[in-house]
Amino acid sequence: MSKYDAKAIQILEDAQAVRKRPGMYIGSTDERGLHHLIYEVVDNSIDEALAGYCSRINVIIHKDGSVSVEDDGRGIPVDMHPEKGKSALEVVMTVLHAGAKFDKKAYRITGGLHGVGIHVVNFLSEWLKAYIKRDGKIYFQWYERGKPQCDVHVVGKIENGNFVWIEDGHDEKFKYSRGTYIRFKPDAEIFETTEFKYSIVKKKLRDLAFLNRGIEITLEDERSGKKEVFKYDGGIVEFVKFLNEGYNPIHRDVVYGKDEQDGIIVEFAMQYNDSTSENLLAFVNTIHTVEGGTHVSGFRSALTKVINDFAKSRNLLKGIDSLQGEDVREGLTAVIHVKHPNPQFEGQTKAKLGNSEVKGVVFSIVNKILSTYFEEHPDVATNIVSKAIAAARARIAARKARELARRKGYLESLDLPGKLADCSEEDPERAELFIVEGDSAGGSAKQARDRHFQAILPLRGKILNVEKARIDKVFKNNEIRALISAIGTGVREDFDYSKLRYGKIIIMTDADVDGAHIRTLLLTFFYRYMPELIEKGHIYIAQAPLYRIQKGKNIYYVYSDEEKEEKLRELGNASVQRFKGLGEMNPQQLWDTTMNPETRRLIRVTIEDAAEADRLFSILMGEQVGPRREFIIQHAKEVMNIDI
Structure with a gap:
């Protein structure tokens, strides 16, 4: 020593x-x-x-x-x-x-x-x-x-x-x-x-x-x-409209407010749509605080109070004592931007705001502006309250559905799904779960994997669109139940991080439009039901190669058209094989290109990635024809490789 x-x-x-x-x-x-x-x-x-x-x-x-x-x-x-x-x-x-x-x-x-x-x-x-x-x-x-x-x-x-x-x-x-x-x-x-x-x-x-x-x-x-x-002259009002593309707003105008207190400037914009999810983006001095912080707490508290106050003053809460935070946030799209002369972030990457005084300032400003707006626009306020009441009733029904699901063993089943090929590694930090599209690719993956630390869960077809389904229907879906059971943590209120069975959960789909669609459905599921796994960096996307290039005895795998062209310029004439799907690869090729930790390419999913996937999914699968048409026209030339 x-x-x-x-x-x-x-x-x-x-x-x-x-x-x-x-x-x-x-x-x-x-x-x-x-x-x-x-x-x-x-x-x-x-x-x-x-x-x-x-x-x-x-x-x-x-x-x-x-x-x-x-x-x-x-x-x-x-x-x-x-x-x-x-x-x-x-x-x-x-x-x-x-x-x-x-x-x-x-x-x-x-x-x-x-x-x-x-x-x-x-x-x-x-x-x-x-x-x-x-x-x-x-x-x-x-x-x-x-x-x-x-x-x-x-x-x-x-x-x-x-x-x-x-x-x-x-x-x-x-x-x-x-x-x-x-x-x-x-x-x-x-x-x-x-x-x-x-x-x-x-x-x-x-x-x-x-x-x-x-x-x-x-x-x-x-x-x-x-x-x-x-360039957006409408600022965050345009931001909210952009985020709400693909949804049906329940009131026409975006609610906007801005004020300053104790040297802190608070600006917010919000609009409700007919979905069942919340989309709140929070910023401090233009920095996206993906983990929220005191400004988010202040905004949510004020929103809950103002909506409850209006509902009680108009005697709208029939059979419900009061609306909870999750009720008033269902269908909410909002952007809050705080400008602070001395922000205290947690960590250099500025993911969360820690200033304790900000909560009270944001609460005060939002409470004042929103209360005035509701008094001046009672029709908008009534629509919002009606949606929150419907959410409260659905919450009560969902609680009963969870209790039923728990009794039937949907959430905490001791039996792992039969299609899961588990690994022998008992340390979650070292274990990996590959979620694979289709039985064909699943078969190749099971043969290719290192069974000591890599588990394979093949999914059949596209999973349920959780964005449009109530929780009781979600729990009845076989593919989602298999996912929940394999991962081990439970979902939403029942989520228990300590029960996570795999440190890396890797989505492995074909490099085509269908594969991108399935990937987006899975990201939407994790974003809505297990967001902690994304926040803590456990969700990954495997990048499968698009081409296999061979010259003589040398074989090269490339992952984009640009890489292919560059490699062909370097090598001159070679045979080129285009992979249409993971199932076309033999187990050795799949291991070499997509599963071997020494050679594979993984993309770690962030909250921003999941939020963007959720937004695009709402455009492509929502009921609004206009935004979907614009998106398809804009991306028509790159339809084979839309980067979701």
């Missing part, structure tokens, strides 16, 4: 510290952590917008795997820092906890909290370029894995809106004549994957455009040629 003395105490430089423990700063090094890099850079531009200095942001995913983020804000300062003796740009890019967001002089409201965002992106990138356009000049600094490769210096100037380079080696294409331009390439030494997904970036930027009324955000993907512009 080595000697434990002062020499054993390591002092890591900022870059070393971040690179050694990246998960502490960006949550993970998987696909989710990779995309978090873009969010950190974009959030800096959004902070400029919140401060009133930026109106346009341009994001480009480049062909070389790098990403650039450009804004038309003030530009990061480049003059000498009084304490560090170097350019403020270099300090911002290389020193942890350095920034202009602590004393609230340069920024009153920010998404950044700990001052680690842009530095962490720098430290976890193979290289990063920073161009600052200020005072008619273009300043530049280049970094490799967080270390400056040159001093901050002028490389160009701006004359009559044109960019004139005065130093060779620069060919960046700028869109705005002022502001900050950051281009970075994630480090493959750090991340499990360095391939950015357009759909994931798009959702983040679209949300930001909704939350920042009038801000124009452009997203371009050089790999595919896709380009979209997001």
Whole structure:
């Protein structure tokens, strides 16, 4: 054993510290952590917008795997820092906890909290370029894995809106004549994957455009040629309408309110539809708090109180003592956005708001605005109360259904489903459950698996659409009962995390439209009945290959049309086999490509993924013809590979 003395105490430089423990700063090094890099850079531009200095942001995913983020804000300062003796740009890019967001002089409201965002992106990138356009000049600094490769210096100037380079080696294409331009390439030494997904970036930027009324955000993907512009003058009112596509609203107008108390700005928008689910998105300083927090608690408490007060004042609660929170939230689509000068998040990834004072502020503002709205719009309030009363009666009926299901053994059956091929591993953390589409693929998977730690549950056909079914019907469905029994936790009020039988629950479906549909149905089930499994990172999607390419004795599996074309360019002529489904693969191929932990590609499902799948499902399977038609027209060319 080595000697434990002062020499054993390591002092890591900022870059070393971040690179050694990246998960502490960006949550993970998987696909989710990779995309978090873009969010950190974009959030800096959004902070400029919140401060009133930026109106346009341009994001480009480049062909070389790098990403650039450009804004038309003030530009990061480049003059000498009084304490560090170097350019403020270099300090911002290389020193942890350095920034202009602590004393609230340069920024009153920010998404950044700990001052680690842009530095962490720098430290976890193979290289990063920073161009600052200020005072008619273009300043530049280049970094490799967080270390400056040159001093901050002028490389160009701006004359009559044109960019004139005065130093060779620069060919960046700028869109705005002022502001900050950051281009970075994630480090493959750090991340499990360095391939950015357009759909994931798009959702983040679209949300930001909704939350920042009038801000124009452009997203371009050089790999595919896709380009979209997001700009919403209606702000979160348009956000709620967007989320409600595919549903039937029970009142025409979106209820909107905004006010400020104790320096905290609260903005909310809401509209009820005829579904049985709640869709509440909560944000703090444009940061999506996927795990909620005190602002969500305040909003829900106020909503329950106002609806109960109105119902009792109009004598509408016949046979019911009072409406519970779950009753008044059924069919609710809402967005709440709180702007706080000093938000206290839990963790660097900002998943949950912890400020205790926010609950009371949100409750007070929502209670006041919503009470006034209900008094002025009694017809809308009556519709909402009627739906909540129907939900209360359904809750009582569902409780009886659960009790009946429990008595009949639907929920806590000691017998595992007969179709389940279980594994021998008893430690849930090491055990995996593959949910496989169809008996054919299930047979291959059972032969391919490592039976020590991999269990297989084949499902026959498409499972029940839980979005439209009451809980008593859900419990009677054989495929869902098999799922509940295999996973072991129970659902909703009966959910018990300690009884989880598998640390990884992997959805494995064909790479076609039917497979995407089944995947979406399963995600909707988990999102509505076992959300904790998604929140804690237990749900995954297996990526099956689309093609098998062979040249001589060498075999390659590729997972997209782009990968296929790139591989064919590299290899020249090869035989190409297109996999139409998992059942076409023999057990060895299935193991090599989709099930072997050493070679497979898994995507961890997040709450955002599940929420988006739920929204798309409501569009594709709902009763609203218009939104479904628009969606199909928009995605007609990519129908074989719709990325749900």
